[in-house]
Each structure stands twice: as structure tokens, then as C-alpha cells.
Amino acid sequence: MSGFGFPKQTQSQQVGRSGEAYIEHFVVSELGWVYRSVHRESDFGIDGFVEVVTNGCVTGRELAVQIKCGDSYVSKTTDGESGTKEVTSILITI
Numbered sequence: 001m002s003g004f005g006f007p008k009q010t011q012s013q014q015v016g017r018s019g020e021a022y023i024e025h026f027v028v029s030e031l032g033w034v035y036r037s038v039h040r041e042s043d044f045g046i047d048g049f050v051e052v053v054t055n056g057c058v059t060g061r062e063l064a065v066q067i068k069c070g071d072s073y074v075s076k077t078t079d080g081e082s083g084t085k086e087v088t089s090i091l092i093t094i
Contacts, residue, residue, distance in 0.1 A: 012070070019069025020047055034058065 020037065027035040027050050034051040045066055052061040 015070045016067075020067050022069075023065070023067050024048070 024035045024037065027033050031053075033053045035048055036051070037048045038046050046064045047067045048065050050063040050065055052059045052063075
């Protein structure tokens with residue numbers, strides 16, 4: 001809790017939300033499919049549903065996805081132009 005009694009967002013929660021936002025953007029912008037997030041209070045392992053769209057038509061085919069994001073999951077280290085290390089890691093379970 002903060003000094004005012006408000007709850008704090010943990011680093012883990014922030015990383016998880018950014019990973020889910022990245023996946024939602026990819027599904028919608030790159031694939032042209034539909035992403036529906038599961039509300040956090042109803043989250044029992046499934047983070048969202050991806051609905052397949054073909055030629056602009058929804059197909060009724062869905063994938064339930066669990067998204068893991070952070071250094072403790074799959075990670076890839078690359079050298080950036082500045083010589084610093086950049087860690088990228090997102091794991092999707094279907």
C-alpha cells in the first residue's frame with residue numbers, strides 16, 4: 001500500500017500487462033484477427049482469446065492463450081547499436 005492507502009502495482013504486474021498489450025497489438029495489427037482479454041479477476045490461467053479472421057470474415061475458430069512475459073521465461077539477448085544489452089522475452093501458450 002502507498003502512503004495514502006492505495007494498492008501498488010508490482011513490477012511483475014506491469015511486465016505482464018505490457019506483454020499482453022504487445023500480443024494484442026500483434027494479433028490485431030499484424031494478423032488482422034480479434035483479441036479478447038480475460039478480466040483479471042476471472043483469470044485462472046487463460047489471459048485471452050484469439051479469434052481467427054479469414055478474408056475479413058470471423059471464422060468461429062478461437063485460440064485460448066496464456067501469455068508469459070519477463071526474464072524468467074524465454075529470453076533472447078541482442079546487442080543494440082549503443083553496445084548495451086536488450087532482453088526480449090514473451091512466451092505464448094496455446
